[in-house]
Amino acid sequence: MNIAIEAHELRKRFISYERTGFLSKRKIVIEALRGVSFGIKWGEIYGLLGPNGAGKTTTVKILTTLLIPDDGYAIINGYDVVKEAKAVRKIIGLVLYPDKGFYSRLSGYENLVYFGRLYGLDKSTAELRARELMDVVGLKEAMNRPYEEYSLGMRARLAIARALIHDPPVLFLDEPTIGLDPISAREVRELVRKLRREGKAILFTSHNLWEVEEVCDRIGIINNGLMIIEGSPKDIKDMLGLRYTVEVEVQINGRIEVLREETVNPADAIRKLISEAEARGKVGKIRINEPSLEEAFIRVIKSEK
Numbered sequence: 001m002n003i004a005i006e007a008h009e010l011r012k013r014f015i016s017y018e019r020t021g022f023l024s025k026r027k028i029v030i031e032a033l034r035g036v037s038f039g040i041k042w043g044e045i046y047g048l049l050g051p052n053g054a055g056k057t058t059t060v061k062i063l064t065t066l067l068i069p070d071d072g073y074a075i076i077n078g079y080d081v082v083k084e085a086k087a088v089r090k091i092i093g094l095v096l097y098p099d100k101g102f103y104s105r106l107s108g109y110e111n112l113v114y115f116g117r118l119y120g121l122d123k124s125t126a127e128l129r130a131r132e133l134m135d136v137v138g139l140k141e142a143m144n145r146p147y148e149e150y151s152l153g154m155r156a157r158l159a160i161a162r163a164l165i166h167d168p169p170v171l172f173l174d175e176p177t178i179g180l181d182p183i184s185a186r187e188v189r190e191l192v193r194k195l196r197r198e199g200k201a202i203l204f205t206s207h208n209l210w211e212v213e214e215v216c217d218r219i220g221i222i223n224n225g226l227m228i229i230e231g232s233p234k235d236i237k238d239m240l241g242l243r244y245t246v247e248v249e250v251q252i253n254g255r256i257e258v259l260r261e262e263t264v265n266p267a268d269a270i271r272k273l274i275s276e277a278e279a280r281g282k283v284g285k286i287r288i289n290e291p292s293l294e295e296a297f298i299r300v301i302k303s304e305k
């Protein structure tokens, strides 16, 4: 079967209370998910994007059996996340933001061994895996220090190591690079790409759209609990008709002029500008500025409002 993760028309509402005065409150209903569907293939990194409160973490929690949907269903490697939650838990790894659940007095290494044992690894396998993973995420030096002393970035790395302890084929990474310095964030992206090469299916969320564009094969943008647009970063930019800026420098009598065109078809524009430049002088530098995913994101979300 080619599809690793399937979400079908997921709905989730939360009942909450809003304060209306010093002693009074009013019941409110939050429609966190209003029918979200998508699929992720093996060997694919799928980016789930959306503004704060869009429903990303809620979706991740449903797919990882932590929340039960009110309606719709989801399948991971053929298992239903509600009816076969136990089987699902065995084959998934999860980094959840905001992160909880580590034992503060235990060292990072001891935490990993503990979670490995929970996943049914025997003691020596758990210890071996924990040691390997502390190295993979760059925490080898700090492996025997208590978790409570770890910095934000060290905690983020440990969370990734925990998600990998049982070598799951499916990974959910909800803001895995938050709080990481640029070098560590790049290491995480490299690790994620390596895991994709192993054929794993990976759901990735991040508010860093440059990072999403670099790492994700396909993305889905959700807003107010609904999927707004889906496709590769390039597909999405094309669907929105975002324009490339093409610039060709031309030297005319010792001074430089820049010929510029905004276009959806940069190849044609370059040919045209180069021949125009050749007719007027000596062709200099050529630049193409691609529209960014950030531009696409902002346009999609603004048009919704």
Ligand SMILES: Nc1ncnc2c1ncn2[C@@H]1O[C@H](COP(=O)(O)OP(=O)(O)OP(=O)(O)O)[C@@H](O)[C@H]1O
Binding pocket: 014, 015, 016, 030, 031, 032, 050, 051, 052, 053, 054, 055, 056, 057, 058, 059
């Ligand atoms: N336990 C809860 N009780 C009440 N409302 C909740 C609960 N969990 C989430 N919500 C609400 O559901 C909506 C979706 O929240 P969710 O955490 O899924 O957003 P998100 O896309 O992950 O946002 P962010 O980018 O800020 O992490 C929000 O309006 C949020 O307030």
Ligand SMILES: [Mg+2]
Binding pocket: 056, 057, 058, 097, 098, 174
């Ligand atoms: Mg979230």
